[in-house]
Amino acid sequence: MKPFQYTRLSTEDLSLGTTLRDSTILAGGTNLVDLMKYGVEEPDSLADIGKLPYAQIEESDKGLLLGALVTNADTAYHAAVKSTYPVLNKAILAAASSQLRNRATNGGNLLQRTRCYYFYDTTMPCNKREPGTGCAAIKGFNRIHAILGTSASCIATHPSDMCVALAALEAKVHVLRKGETIVIPFDQLHRLPGDQPEKDHNLEPGDLITHIQLPAEGFSEHFEYLKIRDRESYAFALVSVAACLKVSQGKIADIRVALGGVAHKPWKLKEVEKDFFGKEASTENFQSLAEQLIQGAQGFGTNDFKISLVKGAIVRALNNALNPS
Amino acid sequence: MEVAIEPWTTLLDYLRYHQKLVGTKKGCDHGQCGACTVLIDGNSVNSCLCLLVSLDGAEITTIEGVATADNLSPEQQIFIEEDAYQCGFCTPGQICSTIAMCNRGEINSEEELKDWMSGNLCRCAAYKNITKAARRIYEES
Numbered sequence: 001m002k003p004f005q006y007t008r009l010s011t012e013d014l015s016l017g018t019t020l021r022d023s024t025i026l027a028g029g030t031n032l033v034d035l036m037k038y039g040v041e042e043p044d045s046l047a048d049i050g051k052l053p054y055a056q057i058e059e060s061d062k063g064l065l066l067g068a069l070v071t072n073a074d075t076a077y078h079a080a081v082k083s084t085y086p087v088l089n090k091a092i093l094a095a096a097s098s099q100l101r102n103r104a105t106n107g108g109n110l111l112q113r114t115r116c117y118y119f120y121d122t123t124m125p126c127n128k129r130e131p132g133t134g135c136a137a138i139k140g141f142n143r144i145h146a147i148l149g150t151s152a153s154c155i156a157t158h159p160s161d162m163c164v165a166l167a168a169l170e171a172k173v174h175v176l177r178k179g180e181t182i183v184i185p186f187d188q189l190h191r192l193p194g195d196q197p198e199k200d201h202n203l204e205p206g207d208l209i210t211h212i213q214l215p216a217e218g219f220s221e222h223f224e225y226l227k228i229r230d231r232e233s234y235a236f237a238l239v240s241v242a243a244c245l246k247v248s249q250g251k252i253a254d255i256r257v258a259l260g261g262v263a264h265k266p267w268k269l270k271e272v273e274k275d276f277f278g279k280e281a282s283t284e285n286f287q288s289l290a291e292q293l294i295q296g297a298q299g300f301g302t303n304d305f306k307i308s309l310v311k312g313a314i315v316r317a318l319n320n321a322l323n324p325s
Numbered sequence: 326m327e328v329a330i331e332p333w334t335t336l337l338d339y340l341r342y343h344q345k346l347v348g349t350k351k352g353c354d355h356g357q358c359g360a361c362t363v364l365i366d367g368n369s370v371n372s373c374l375c376l377l378v379s380l381d382g383a384e385i386t387t388i389e390g391v392a393t394a395d396n397l398s399p400e401q402q403i404f405i406e407e408d409a410y411q412c413g414f415c416t417p418g419q420i421c422s423t424i425a426m427c428n429r430g431e432i433n434s435e436e437e438l439k440d441w442m443s444g445n446l447c448r449c450a451a452y453k454n455i456t457k458a459a460r461r462i463y464e465e466s
Binding site for chain 2: 001002003004005006008026029030033034036037038046048050051071073077093096097098099100102103232233234
């Protein structure tokens with residue numbers, strides 16, 4: 001690991017306007033330290049935010065406020081998450097291993113990097129790691145790669161399970177920017193690669209995620225997080241589906257479907273969901289929604305199978321949400 | 326205790342190379358095998374991915390700290406009784422994971438138990454007896 005300068009930030013540092021611009025933020029470190037060992041990330045300076053006051057979960061009538069420094073495990077097992085936001089509980093527990101969930105933080109989960117093999121392999125070209133070098137995945141082995149929202153520069157996916165559930169719940173992200181808190185709708189946090197795949201998200205240098213706001217509606221009656229992967233646990237999703245439903249007299253009152261493992265960000269199309277409001281909650285309509293949601297999907301050889309896999313997964317997840325076991 | 330340490334020192338390297346506490350094993354060194362599992366404030370973590378400097382004020386327990394001078398811990402005893410190892414390299418991490426599982430107390434099914442333990446790989450594939458020991462430890466905790 002390349003030597004670096006280490007600073008532990010205090011609340012006072014933030015109120016004094018200490019800039020984070022020139023440092024890489026360290027929270028749980030489960031992804032960052034790993035990337036530093038591989039030489040994928042080589043920061044000159046780390047700013048440790050571990051002692052900042054964002055390690056609480058606060059309940060209110062507006063929903064739940066998840067501190068950015070609460071661990072993934074403490075979030076998943078929180079009583080209100082289990083009872084009101086079970087799709088989030090299920091998504092977090094489908095991710096990583098118990099050791100990683102015990103250490104990884106909520107803020108860090110949002111900002112984790114792709115697990116594209118070529119991003120990790122510093123001997124290979126990768127526009128995300130080293131802009132302008134090319135994308136080795138497009139003509140390479142791309143079994144885990146994206147089928148939606150790709151570009152000629154990058155076909156990497158966002159690896160998080162938690163983010164797929166947060167997208168479905170339409171969470172909001174609180175960000176400290178130049179001393180002011182701004183609120184970013186979840187679907188605007190991450191971005192598609194375009195011609196700047198080195199940018200995973202729309203945050204600016206120096207921004208600090210402080211909280212994730214869950215809305216009051218948690219879809220605790222009709223939900224599913226379906227994760228399909230090469231082994232039953234401790235593996236990233238080939239495809240995953242967070243499905244949330246509200247049903248009234250057999251008709252869809254609200255429907256949310258977010259996909260993981262298929263794009264550079266959790267994939268969710270509000271305009272498609274809205275088309276199904278008021279329609280019968282049926283397999284036929286779920287199939288139609290799946291078709292529309294993945295319209296334009298394109299495989300790159302070894303990941304072609306994802307197109308039919310994700311279609312089936314969407315329908316299965318919605319049927320499971322409709323008829324909980 | 327107070328330590329002066331280079332900030333890029335991981336908890337794992339500090340334990341093994343500075344404190345000579347070699348019960349915690351270095352396997353993959355990338356958070357994938359679980360051999361380096363220790364307890365931080367009662368939670369199981371991969372010590373290879375933790376920078377020591379970030380753990381100021383934390384209580385760290387390694388396999389050396391789970392037994393008393395004269396007696397094995399109940400978890401260690403159950404691993405022996407259930408023959409839950411072959412070469413033993415992964416065992417310190419496995420045992421730390423079972424202790425954290427009991428501390429968390431959120432296991433409601435065999436699937437959840439297996440998932441909890443899935444972050445600890447065993448190259449000898451002694452999983453059947455490891456799972457049996459883990460189940461007994463959880464039930465008797």
